Amino acid sequence: MITNIGKTDKLLRLIAVITIAILYSTKVVTGTLGTVLMVLAGILLLTSFVRFCPLYLPFGIRTNKNKGKEGESCCTR
Numbered sequence: 001m002i003t004n005i006g007k008t009d010k011l012l013r014l015i016a017v018i019t020i021a022i023l024y025s026t027k028v029v030t031g032t033l034g035t036v037l038m039v040l041a042g043i044l045l046l047t048s049f050v051r052f053c054p055l056y057l058p059f060g061i062r063t064n065k066n067k068g069k070e071g072e073s074c075c076t077r
Helices: 007-025 031-050
Strands: none
Touching (some): 007 031
């Protein structure tokens, strides 16, 4: 699988997930905003584990600096 998320990007996504989870669990954000943020946190968590972000494809963004099959650019297929 082609990966386009690097280590720093993954770390920032995980920090965002933790922050959103803390804000939601302490009831700082509630209601519709809380639900939307929790869905966003789920998406960020999923993309950080699979190390692939589909929103990066149209823009050719790749924060993964590794070479080879795992680090193959999204646009060189």
